Amino acid sequence: MTADSPARRPADPAVRDLFEEMRRWPIFDPHSHIDPRRPAARNLDEVLGYHYYTELAHSSGMPAEAVAPELAPRARSENLARHLAAIDNTVQHSWLIEIARTFHAFPHDRIGPETVGGLYDAALRDGEAAGAAWDEQVWERSNLEAVFLTNEFDDPLEGWDVDRYVPCLRTDDLVLKLHEPRTVERLKAATGVDVGDGAGLREAVVKLFERFVARGARACAISLPPDFEPRRATPRRAVTPVRRAIRGLDLRPDEHAEIRATVFWMLAECCAEFRLPFDLMIGPIRNVYPAGVAGGRDLFDRRVSLYGYRELFNHFAGVTFPVSTLSPDAGAELVAYSWIFPNVLPMGHWWYSNVPAFIAADLAARLQAVPKVKLLGYYSDAYKLEFILPKFDMYRRILAETLAEQGIVGQRWSPDRALEVAKLILVDNPRRVFPHRAR
Amino acid sequence: MTADSPARRPADPAVRDLFEEMRRWPIFDPHSHIDPRRPAARNLDEVLGYHYYTELAHSSGMPAEAVAPELAPRARSENLARHLAAIDNTVQHSWLIEIARTFHAFPHDRIGPETVGGLYDAALRDGEAAGAAWDEQVWERSNLEAVFLTNEFDDPLEGWDVDRYVPCLRTDDLVLKLHEPRTVERLKAATGVDVGDGAGLREAVVKLFERFVARGARACAISLPPDFEPRRATPRRAVTPVRRAIRGLDLRPDEHAEIRATVFWMLAECCAEFRLPFDLMIGPIRNVYPAGVAGGRDLFDRRVSLYGYRELFNHFAGVTFPVSTLSPDAGAELVAYSWIFPNVLPMGHWWYSNVPAFIAADLAARLQAVPKVKLLGYYSDAYKLEFILPKFDMYRRILAETLAEQGIVGQRWSPDRALEVAKLILVDNPRRVFPHRAR
Amino acid sequence: MTADSPARRPADPAVRDLFEEMRRWPIFDPHSHIDPRRPAARNLDEVLGYHYYTELAHSSGMPAEAVAPELAPRARSENLARHLAAIDNTVQHSWLIEIARTFHAFPHDRIGPETVGGLYDAALRDGEAAGAAWDEQVWERSNLEAVFLTNEFDDPLEGWDVDRYVPCLRTDDLVLKLHEPRTVERLKAATGVDVGDGAGLREAVVKLFERFVARGARACAISLPPDFEPRRATPRRAVTPVRRAIRGLDLRPDEHAEIRATVFWMLAECCAEFRLPFDLMIGPIRNVYPAGVAGGRDLFDRRVSLYGYRELFNHFAGVTFPVSTLSPDAGAELVAYSWIFPNVLPMGHWWYSNVPAFIAADLAARLQAVPKVKLLGYYSDAYKLEFILPKFDMYRRILAETLAEQGIVGQRWSPDRALEVAKLILVDNPRRVFPHRAR
Structure with missing residues (x-):
């Protein structure tokens, strides 16, 4: 089973048909940095902490301290969310929105200070059992076959x-x-x-x-x-x-x-x-x-x-x-x-x-x-x-x-x-x- | 007010709408070599003398002497016009035609020996007052906000x-x-x-x-x-x-x-x-x-x-x-x-x-x-x-x-x-x- | 007269019109490695022997010995044909199919072990007279004007x-x-x-x-x-x-x-x-x-x-x-x-x-x-x-x-x-x- 993200289907019918068929195939991913003991994110901070977001936000003016490791995860997410508008043109931002919409039923097409709280709550997976179940859900929903580690x-x-x-x-x-x-x-x-x-x-x-x-x-x-x-x-x-x-x-x-x-x-x-x-x-x-x-x-x-x-x-x-x-x-x-x-x-x-x-x-x-x-x-x-x-x-x-x-x-x-x-x-x-x- | 150049509106409606809206905005130009005391051209030679035309014409066979500084401006323009056909595929040539059509009501889509004379006359701005008025006209028609100098x-x-x-x-x-x-x-x-x-x-x-x-x-x-x-x-x-x-x-x-x-x-x-x-x-x-x-x-x-x-x-x-x-x-x-x-x-x-x-x-x-x-x-x-x-x-x-x-x-x-x-x-x-x- | 290859006419009408007109012009080819004494291929091996095919097939797994010079031409062609499927996505392969269809009435869109024999027969030109006539035919059909040698x-x-x-x-x-x-x-x-x-x-x-x-x-x-x-x-x-x-x-x-x-x-x-x-x-x-x-x-x-x-x-x-x-x-x-x-x-x-x-x-x-x-x-x-x-x-x-x-x-x-x-x-x-x- 693959994820449903109707907003991003290609407009051209021939392209769309090819794309839809490819999405039925399992994903074989021959290079990643996944931690196999905690593969999926336990909270939004683990998503927003991806260096693409912190570095692009920093590049557009956010001080590096706003995402310092000693901050609480929720605070880091809120800090970063204040800078997402500056990078919402990028392809990296589009991955983020697709994650939010696909995995967390996020209804908007941008994440900002006023919406980050709800998204943080929706993405929170507390405790080991919830985490493991979530790993399984993301694996299934993404139709993964193999993910290579580093x-x-x-x-x-x-x-x-x-x-x-x-x-x-x-x-x-x-x-x-x-x-x-x-x-x-x-x-x-x-x-x-x-x-x-x-x-x-x-x-x-x-x-x-x-x-x-x-x-x-x-x-x-x-x-x-x-x-x-x-x-x-x-x-x-x-x-x-x-x-x-x-x-x-x-x-x-x-x-x-x-x-x-x-x-x-x-x-x-x-x-x-x-x-x-x-x-x-x-x-x-x-x-x-x-x-x-x-x-x-x-x-x-x-x-x-x-x-x-x-x-x-x-x-x-x-x-x-x-x-x-x-x-x-x-x-x-x-x-x-x-x-x-x-x-x-x-x-x-x-x-x-x-x-x-x-x-x-x-x-x-x-x-x-x-x-x-x-x-x-x-x-x-x-x-x-x-x-x-x-x-x-x-x-x-x-x-x-x-x-x-x-x-x-x-x-x-x-x-x-x-x-x-x-x-x-x-x-x-x-x-x-x-x-x-x-x- | 922006210039009217109907010939070059994009064909695709979505593209055209974006383009038309952008053309309503003022132009902020953060790098130029404009002479602020004589910003607009006083004659066609100052347009055709742009190095893009002289170098492309020279590259296609025109001797450098044909545009020597000691020649009269009109002679230089006539010499260059004889070589414009060789470069009329280039994007630089397209700027020239847009200038001629937008600012001098030039009706053709190429400039040659037989049309350069009329265009020279149309572009001539003799005397200080005519020059200053022309600067203002081009500024307005181009909807300029700021032009940086060198x-x-x-x-x-x-x-x-x-x-x-x-x-x-x-x-x-x-x-x-x-x-x-x-x-x-x-x-x-x-x-x-x-x-x-x-x-x-x-x-x-x-x-x-x-x-x-x-x-x-x-x-x-x-x-x-x-x-x-x-x-x-x-x-x-x-x-x-x-x-x-x-x-x-x-x-x-x-x-x-x-x-x-x-x-x-x-x-x-x-x-x-x-x-x-x-x-x-x-x-x-x-x-x-x-x-x-x-x-x-x-x-x-x-x-x-x-x-x-x-x-x-x-x-x-x-x-x-x-x-x-x-x-x-x-x-x-x-x-x-x-x-x-x-x-x-x-x-x-x-x-x-x-x-x-x-x-x-x-x-x-x-x-x-x-x-x-x-x-x-x-x-x-x-x-x-x-x-x-x-x-x-x-x-x-x-x-x-x-x-x-x-x-x-x-x-x-x-x-x-x-x-x-x-x-x-x-x-x-x-x-x-x-x-x-x-x- | 130009070759007829209806399958590859561009789909867009404006593009097709330009293409069709260009195909009426003679070909002036200012660099080739043609042997003027044997310009056209005498057999399929001389076509498949083009380094693009041997090197791409080799790159995809064919041993170099499969196309060794000491082999018989037909054997070389058969060996290579077994590897053409691996490269049938390439533009070089598309030239090959166009040659087969245009010059040898080949009806398929891929060449494989089961079809290479028939194609070999169709492309064979034995003897000097047959070779010379074929040179002429390819020259005419391609509408060539001049071919530069090395x-x-x-x-x-x-x-x-x-x-x-x-x-x-x-x-x-x-x-x-x-x-x-x-x-x-x-x-x-x-x-x-x-x-x-x-x-x-x-x-x-x-x-x-x-x-x-x-x-x-x-x-x-x-x-x-x-x-x-x-x-x-x-x-x-x-x-x-x-x-x-x-x-x-x-x-x-x-x-x-x-x-x-x-x-x-x-x-x-x-x-x-x-x-x-x-x-x-x-x-x-x-x-x-x-x-x-x-x-x-x-x-x-x-x-x-x-x-x-x-x-x-x-x-x-x-x-x-x-x-x-x-x-x-x-x-x-x-x-x-x-x-x-x-x-x-x-x-x-x-x-x-x-x-x-x-x-x-x-x-x-x-x-x-x-x-x-x-x-x-x-x-x-x-x-x-x-x-x-x-x-x-x-x-x-x-x-x-x-x-x-x-x-x-x-x-x-x-x-x-x-x-x-x-x-x-x-x-x-x-x-x-x-x-x-x-x-």
Whole structure:
């Protein structure tokens, strides 16, 4: 069963038919930040606390303190609601309204100081039983099939149904923060390996993969800054830097680079060995705006190219690399690399590129130039379950429009042929590319 | 009262309604090169002399000498008219036809050798009184409210109504040409400060800001090459280079860079102190094609990123930075930076990006991802008053189309809600972001 | 007479009318890889062997060996047909279906294992007479006027009608591979000059131009990697590197760069002297994916700018440079450079940019901002004659849509005025820019 949101059905009948059919399919969401122990929001603050709202409100004038963690949830929601009018043109705001209307019977099309109280009450789920029931209701109403998580390498991976909430090994810390003492400590604790040098590091990383795969992990993932260029590791050269990093000693910039390259390559080798797809999320630079709200401080440098990844793609021909690029203008290059490299797959529309104008441009080109069996349509990147439906609906609307215009009108495809492509992109390809490995 | 140009009303009724309503609003133009003492054109040569026509005609085969300054105005117009057929597909040509039809009752839809004479006669305004009356007529007919100027730092700022023609301190010469003796001379003459070192320079710059603000200036502006990266000034390191520059001595490249950084940072400090927005116009490289016509020699290198401006945006949290980027493919990055940094506002569509295809793409993304209160819709960049109306009409048509498609059809907004956004973008935001400071 | 492909006529009547009229005009194709001695395909393998199909099929999972050269043509076709379903969403697949339907009366809209046999039979042209008759038939049915070739510098240029199949001097090897012994040997053999140093090289290159022009060549062409930046040659500095290259001695990277710059500049000088346009095809990096199928191994680095070509464009004001850029996101910069430099002309939509979504975006901007007399609409880049018609039809559809929307609806142009622009772009400009020089 899918949600009913009559206000946002596409106006064009051909588009609407495609959209309605797509909404009957289950949602397979190959990347999110959902907490599987508390997947749906317990109150409105957990919805409004999504960094899109706090950062856009802050960008339009709200002080960061208005949503400080020490405030009561209701106060934070009220503070934020006073600034929602300033951002009610954005697509992010439209997700919010769809959540309010779909899940909480909110009757208005904007949320303001005078309506936030009622909505807060309607969205409140107090106590564990009410929370669990709500998780189930949102899951059903959104027609979810699988939601991938973002698990730190030392996540115990216990306490939830891994067929619904699929583990995914996130490896940023290992590659980018090995020199921080906390990382090595966590690694030792998680694996029981007394990591002291490169060999110990490898042993520990293999243990991580074993544990994740045994617990049903179906992908490894990492986000990488725009100046990172993977290169074949030269273990001998890395011996000393890796040992120094593990011991928390000071490192020169070239040693940092050597460590990153070495650990990253090691991860790729494990992906090959354990037959896990390796999601590459290319582009972010962390903390570009340090005074921003939590989650709203990262940006990018648009001067980035997949050319820097050629050695990786060539060397690991057996590893599937679902690739997301952050800078919207980098999307066209990803089309070309996905068209040539069998193991490069364009995946979703990420963060600053997750805007209808950019999605539409990227999607049109992917549909025209990348084999349909390689297209991984969309992922929610959501922190709370409620966001999956409106985000996927946004994508499904654009997909319906694109297929109607390009396929049905442009190429004289039948609606069934258009839906065949849509089904691959939304459901069949993700299922095939991220298969069950364990058990 | 607005101009009547029935030929260019949008065909779609919903779009037309939005457009017609927008045309009832006054035009607030936050960046132009208008000469406030001779704002409207005294003859057709001052219209056809706009660099867009001379450079496009030259690009299509007209020798630069055909529009040499030593020729008589009528001869220049006749020469140019012989080449207009070659560029009558361009959007720039469409502005010209709209001027001819709106302001001079020109009945044709192209201007050629056989019609240019009559148009020249119709556009001629001989004598001071006729000129002044014409300025008034164009102002009224275009329904202008405020037109920002581009004033050199030593502009006396006397002789016009600064509520209509708003002073704006243009600072390219100070940052990029401090080493040229002429710049320091002009600075001394304009401020009475005997500039001899960094301290004297600062004193003089403060004097400039005082004078500009006292005379009603509402912005500081600068255009910067793509490789410029602002950084926090290190006054001690700059002491010697700045002194050497002021004395006209030879400078090493690193000294040039130090001076640019120092002066630029000083200007930003003054913007903070005097509470002036600092317009950043990022991208142009001057004189890339030296054999071109006047105004038609500059281009850019598309490898540019706002990442280089992070230190500036962070440090001057209290300064508003309306940003324009020159390279059309840099527009998507500006959306992301405006979405995160409260003090970064996307402003207009500049020069090589001021083309409907680029405007439409940028505008759609801005409307979807940047808070509406931060959008500074458009500026004319015009040298003569007549151009403001057709340029704003071009933008208003695209805005109407975008709002109709995205807002009314896509989001089920009412026309009033769409107009609310348009009003902010076109009128209310510019008024608020560029407030009166003086008197 | 033009081909009949009723299934792909545009649905919108205004667009269809423009399209139908354009299809009555002859096709002038200023860049292809046609073999003038065997222009049309002798069997289906020569169609399916086009690198677009082998590389897309390989990208979607087909092993490169499935289309190995040692296989029988029919076996290769059958192997490939098993993978066509995976790519039947692509625009490249649509060309294939149009070829099958237009030239071989194929009744289906997809080609698969069960239909490939019949199609293979239908497309087979055994023996020289049948082949020659087929060449003629495809030429007539496609309504071709001129097809430019890509001729290696030592091509004998004998054995075909150079008014139909126009020679074009391709110079990649001279610039990028002078250090390979084979190149110098070929050069000596082709010119009879005992090339031993820079002077000898120049003598030989002039001989090449003389021979090509005498045989009807109408362009010189080269493809250049993204990091190449032409600069004025400094013959003295190049003396030793050039001599060392000619003798096959080892070269330092800076010597390689010196040689490339020197030879490239020499070619530009010859283009000036012989009044040949110099086609610049900017962007590819060869062999980025070495394990790919033949023709499917090259990619690019999107960080490229025409700013690197400023010295060339300025110095050779008398040489026409038709420019193609490979990276789709570089298209907007080309618009600006074509708008300013009289000798820079945007040419076609190349390879990874030859995708409707990218073509439409580039074309809209070119039509809005580049003088219409400078637009070189399209070229096929084809290896077999059959591809010219469907590729040009794809472009003509997009051109019709763009002119209808921008010109007829947006600017209230009459259909005749829109067709006037189309005629220039498709036929008149290419004829004028690439004129007959010889005889």
